[in-house]
Amino acid sequence: RVEEWQKQLNTMSETLDEWMVVQRNWLYLESIFSAPDIQRQLPNEAQMFQQVDKTWKDIMRKTNNNPHAIRAGIAQGLLQSLKQSNELLEKIQKCLEDYLESKRLLFPRFYFLSNDELLEILSQTRNPLAVQPHLRKCFD
Secondary structure (H helix, E strand, C coil), X not given: CHHHHHHHHXXXXXXXXXXXXXXXXXXXXXXXXXXXXXXXXXXXXXXXXXXXXXXXXXXXXXXXXXXXXXXXXXXXXXXXXHHHHHHHHHHHHHHHHHHHHHHHHHCHHHHHCCHHHHHHHHHCCCCHHHHHHHHHHHHC
């Protein structure tokens, strides 16, 4: 009985670790991939993010329906789903960083901007007023 509890608690701990990483990365990338311009510029990554988004929302729905922490945390397939989501999120972030680097190589003044600032510019390409606040950093 003690060994069974130990196994469940270890699984729960590993699940929570994966869960926190997925949640942090999903929160960051969700706002980025909700922008239509970014979706057009990075269609493969947007598709991968949609897959993670669907999985994440499904996990949230199931957890809401089964709010008992241990039962929800050791649910069949949950840990594997979280690990797969983390792998996809890592790929997406790597591709996003490569994309931003390619933009910086084309226009070196973008190196003066943070990734978030550059993403805001790239996601607001049709709105010059949204881009203006960042121009000062590029040309100071």
